[in-house]
Amino acid sequence: MPLDPTLRAMRDHAVAAGVRPLYELSIEEARAADLAAIRATAGAGEPVRHVTDRHVPGPGGDLPIRVYRPVDTAEPLPTAVYFFGGGWALGSIDTSDEICRALANAVPCQVITVGYRLAPEHRFPAAVDDCRAAVGWIAANAAELGVDPDRLAVAGDSAGGNLAAAVTLDRAGPDLAAQVLVYPNTDHRGDTGSMRENDDPAAFNRRSVAWYWGHYLARPEDGLDPSASPLLAEDLTGLPPALVITAEHDPLRDEGEWYAERLREAGVPVVATRYAGMAHGFFAMSGVVDAAGEARAEVAAFLRGHFERRVHA
Numbered sequence: 360m361p362l363d364p365t366l367r368a369m370r371d372h373a374v375a376a377g378v379r380p381l382y383e384l385s386i387e388e389a390r391a392a393d394l395a396a397i398r399a400t401a402g403a404g405e406p407v408r409h410v411t412d413r414h415v416p417g418p419g420g421d422l423p424i425r426v427y428r429p430v431d432t433a434e435p436l437p438t439a440v441y442f443f444g445g446g447w448a449l450g451s452i453d454t455s456d457e458i459c460r461a462l463a464n465a466v467p468c469q470v471i472t473v474g475y476r477l478a479p480e481h482r483f484p485a486a487v488d489d490c491r492a493a494v495g496w497i498a499a500n501a502a503e504l505g506v507d508p509d510r511l512a513v514a515g516d517s518a519g520g521n522l523a524a525a526v527t528l529d530r531a532g533p534d535l536a537a538q539v540l541v542y543p544n545t546d547h548r549g550d551t552g553s554m555r556e557n558d559d560p561a562a563f564n565r566r567s568v569a570w571y572w573g574h575y576l577a578r579p580e581d582g583l584d585p586s587a588s589p590l591l592a593e594d595l596t597g598l599p600p601a602l603v604i605t606a607e608h609d610p611l612r613d614e615g616e617w618y619a620e621r622l623r624e625a626g627v628p629v630v631a632t633r634y635a636g637m638a639h640g641f642f643a644m645s646g647v648v649d650a651a652g653e654a655r656a657e658v659a660a661f662l663r664g665h666f667e668r669r670v671h672a
Contacts, residue, residue, distance in 0.1 A: 362608050363636040365647055369400075374561045382570035386448060386479065393449040401457040402646025405464055412452075415473075415496045418488045419481065423474035425452045426504065427463035435501065436469040437510035437666040439539070440494050440526075444517030444643075446571025447486050448478045455519070458643060458655070462514075465659035468666065469505065471497060475522070479574040486575075487586045490522045491529050498533035510666045512599070514539035514658065516642050517611075518571065521545065524589040524618070527598050535599040537665040539658050541642045542604060542611050543618065545590040547572055547582025551613035558610070563639040565610055590618050595625035602630045602661040604654055606637035632657060 362370075381389040409428040414421040428436065439462060443455035452474045463470040475489035494513060501508040512535055515523040520543025527538050549568055558564045576582055585592035603619040605612045612633065619631035634641065634650050645651040 360607065360636045362638060363641075363648065363650070366608075366636075366638050366641070369647070370559070370561055380561070380567065381449075382567050386574070390449050393445060394451075394454055397454050397457075397643055400644040400647045404457040405460045407460050407463050410460075415493055415500075417476075417492050419476055419485060422476075422489055422493055423452055424493065425456070425459070425472050425474075427459050427470040427472075428505065429463045429467045429469070433505075435505050435507040437466070437512075437536075437662075437669075438469040438471060438497070438504075438506045439466070439512045439514050439662055440497060441470055441472045442475065442490055442513070442515030442519035442522040443472060444515065444519045444541075444640075445477075446567075447483070447518045447521075447575040448571055450477075450518075454643075455516075457645065458516070461645065461655050462659060462662075465655060466662050466666070468510075468662060471504070471506075482577045483575050483581050483587050484584070486518075486522055487525045490526050491532060494526050495532055508533065510536050510669045512537040512539065512662055512665065514541070514662075515543070516541035517639065518544060518575075520615075521587075521589065525586045528585060528589060528592055536669050537601070537662055538599045539602045539661065540604070540615065540618070541654070541658075542606055542609055542639055543589075543615050544568070544571075544611055545588060545614040545618040547576070547579075547588045549610070549614065551610075551617075553612035553614075554610045557608050557612070557638075562608075563610065568610055590614060590621060595622050595627060598622060598625070598627050600628040600665055602632070602658060604642070604657070605631070605633045606639055606641055607633055607635050608637065609639040611639060630661060 443450040513523040520540035
């Protein structure tokens with residue numbers, strides 16, 4: 360179907376206003392513009408009972424985390440560790456704040472978002488190392504954080520979805536109840552029909568994707584590492600049940616759906632949902648796009664279901 364009318368109007372307004380695409384900006388300019396765009400479309404963040412900032416140890420130094428706890432209880436809670444998007448170069452725990460608040464209340468569960476190191480200052484595999492270390496630390500210190508270690512999941516959007524997938528590929532990591540991948544990058548090569556179809560210069564396009572990968576990878580050949588391109592992993596058996604969300608008008612659509620199919624072929628329970636009329640980034644636009652709320656409700660139901668299965672297993 361055609362691009363959602365609200366997204367089309369936003370695109371046309373940006374063109375008329377002469378807004379430059381992020382890939383034409385310096386990294387500092389792009390970070391500021393990305394945060395401003397998210398704040399303009401995310402809507403008001405929901406109140407959550409307890410929101411706490413703290414740090415956990417990482418391989419390159421302490422990592423900031425934000426903990427969202429929706430209820431007053433001393434009991435351990437099911438927990439989703441969320442990784443923000445931004446092409447591994449943009450974003451912070453602030454850019455995913457509204458999403459994490461909504462999910463904490465909707466599941467309900469504890470949500471912990473991790474401030475991993477960004478490229479190009481810290482290139483691959485720094486972000487992967489940070490996310491794996493953070494999830495491992497959270498599982499090992501579950502009692503301190505009020506985490507039920509048997510009901511621990513990972514989730515993320517865009518590059519955050521890529522990182523969530525990379526975390527699950529670590530066979531030495533904790534046992535995870537589920538993974539949620541929202542329009543994830545899964546293949547550095549990116550030679551897909553959706554990459555060619557969705558090439559609007561005023562939207563997220565193949566130049567955007569190449570710009571992010573160019574900041575993230577120290578060498579192009581690093582993109583062949585499954586921790587960078589999960590679609591290239593040889594063995595996906597035994598990974599956590601997955602929800603993979605894609606957007607119809609997104610260059611990353613095909614590689615996300617191919618990854619869902621690879622997981623399914625490996626015997627992993629998978630739900631794959633393509634949101635018609637949507638473009639990359641819609642999941643963060645709950646203030647302007649109804650489908651964002653629908654997708655979040657799907658994520659919440661998926662996580663709730665798999666957390667409940669762990670209780671009755």
